[in-house]
Amino acid sequence: MKTIKIAIAGAGNIGRALLDAIYEQADAFEQKHGVRLRVTGVCNSRGGLLDTAGLSPKKIxxxxxxxxxxxxxxxxxxxxxxxxVEAGPSDYITGEPGLSYADAAIARGLHVIFISKGAMLLHGTQLLEKARKQGVAIKYRCATASGLPAIDLLERAFANATIEKIEGVLTGTTSFILDKMQSQRCSLTEALTEAQALGMTEPDPTNDLNGKDTACKLLIIANTAFRTQLTLADMSVSGIESVSPEDIATACAEGKTPRLIGSVARTTSGINAAVQLQYLNNTDTLARLNARDKALRIFTREFGETILAGGSSSRDATIAAAMEDLAQIVRL
Ligand SMILES: NC(=O)c1ccc[n+]([C@@H]2O[C@H](COP(=O)([O-])OP(=O)(O)OC[C@H]3O[C@@H](n4cnc5c(N)ncnc54)[C@H](O)[C@@H]3O)[C@@H](O)[C@H]2O)c1
Ligand SMILES: N[C@@H](CCO)C(=O)O
Structure with missing residues (x-):
């Protein structure tokens, strides 16, 4: 039986949960894919642990x-x-520590699965090129709305399509907060506290509220779709910090639902990219999402409008998506 050995850099909430999932699902994975998964190393910022015979959650x-x-x-x-698997913090300014981990891993001929967002946001094109030259894969769906198979759709089903525009709801936390403010007439702070307790926010929830989480996810998707290397500087980004219960009540009375929407469109003068709060008609698919769900609307010249919706923002969805990435790599 072939064994695939996995190293996890970043032993926090997600890194440890992934180790648990690999350990618990090893038999089922072997039955499905004919390959045994084994975690042989784990590290955090201060140190690590190696064992070629395999590490258990207890050891970690x-x-x-x-x-x-x-x-x-x-x-x-x-x-x-x-x-x-790189599961360290997401740094949108330097791309570290993900960038250095990926560089070193690719140079050694390891495939890379990103959970963090910074490296792919800032250096995606360059990393994908390095990986191509080394004959290894980079998987990064977890770095961008894990539960939605957006990268797979763009790289495979729409590999030859002409993408004209992509828009969507990519931060479950913001929809959750806006829906709570609407249904329970509570303040943004109260709704945020509830979202944090459910574990769906970023480690620093400011990035959910100010639109940066949406922007970074959408930029990673757009860079795949348009084969560009857009950064936050190319996008106008605003969030939901200043929305009040009164604004929401007014929208509600008018049959509208507030959603933080990211959009990137190809125009004759270049690419237009923005994240902003919008008040959508209640009948709009993006308005009707379950609170923690995400959605992407992709417009292609060939297929018109395609909608991908679901993929609740949660640790479990991220772990399940990382397991999908592992399955895709073992099938290469
Ligand atoms: N929580 C989610 O649902 C979710 C979903 C998708 C993506 N993400 C991303 O996953 C990543 C991890 O999230 P988390 O909730 O586990 O955060 P966390 O803070 O619990 O864990 C981060 C871990 O990285 C370690 N770390 C920091 N610097 C390091 C370095 N230089 N080398 C090795 N390890 C280092 C920390 O010690 C910590 O153990 C973040 O980038 C986040 O944006 C999270
Ligand atoms: N904070 C993110 C978690 C998943 O990236 C969200 O609310 O969607």
């Missing part, structure tokens, strides 16, 4: 077992692995 829980400084390039160079 013992932080004292971590070797100091076995992190970063040191970790990538020493771990015996076929795939590196």
């Amino acid at each position: 829980a013992e932080q004292s077992a971590f070797t100091p400084d076995l992190a970063g390039r040191n970790f990538v160079q020493q771990v015996d692995a076929d795939i590196l």
Whole structure:
């Protein structure tokens, strides 16, 4: 039986949950794909743990077992692995630490699965080119609305299509907050506290509220669709911080639903990209989403309008998406 060895960089909420899922689903995965998954290394910012025989969640829980400084390039160079999963923080200014992990992993011939967003946002084109030259894959659906198979759709089903516009709801937290403010007449702060308790917000929820989470996800999708390297500087971004219960009540009375919408369109003068609060007709698919769900509306010259909706913002959806990435890599 073939074994695929996995290294996880970033042993936080998602990194640990992925280790649990790989451990618990190893038998079922082997039955489906004929390959045994084994986690052979895990690290956080301060140190790491290696074991070619396989690491269990119990071993990882013992932080004292971590070797100091076995992190970063040191970790990538020493771990015996076929795939590196990068689950560190999302830094939209430097792309680190994801960029350095991916660079080192690709240079060593490892496939890469990104959970964090920064590296693909800022250096996606360059990383994909490096990976192509090395004959390895980069999977990054978890870096952009994990639950929606947007990257797969664009890279496969629409590989030859002419994409004209992509718009959507990409931050479950903002719809959740806006819906709560509408249905319970509560303040934004109260609704945010509830979203945080449900674990759907970013580690720093400011990035959900100010539109940056939506912007970064959409830019990663748009860069795949339009084969560009747009950054936050190319987009006008505003969020929901200043919306009041009164604004929402007025919209509600007019048969409208507030949603934070991101859109990127190809125009004759270039690409127009924006994130802003919009008041949609209640009948609009993007208005009718379940609160934590996301949706993308993709307009192509050949197929018209295609809608992808669902993929609730949650840790479980992200882990399930990472398992899909693992399955796709073992099938290469
Ligand atoms: N929570 C979600 O539902 C979700 C969904 C999709 C993507 N993400 C992304 O997943 C990533 C992780 O989220 P989380 O909730 O697990 O955050 P977290 O803060 O719980 O975990 C991050 C981990 O990364 C580690 N880390 C920091 N710097 C590091 C370095 N240089 N090398 C190795 N490890 C380092 C930290 O020690 C920590 O263990 C974030 O980038 C987030 O944007 C989260
Ligand atoms: N904060 C994000 C989590 C998933 O990236 C959201 O609300 O959709």
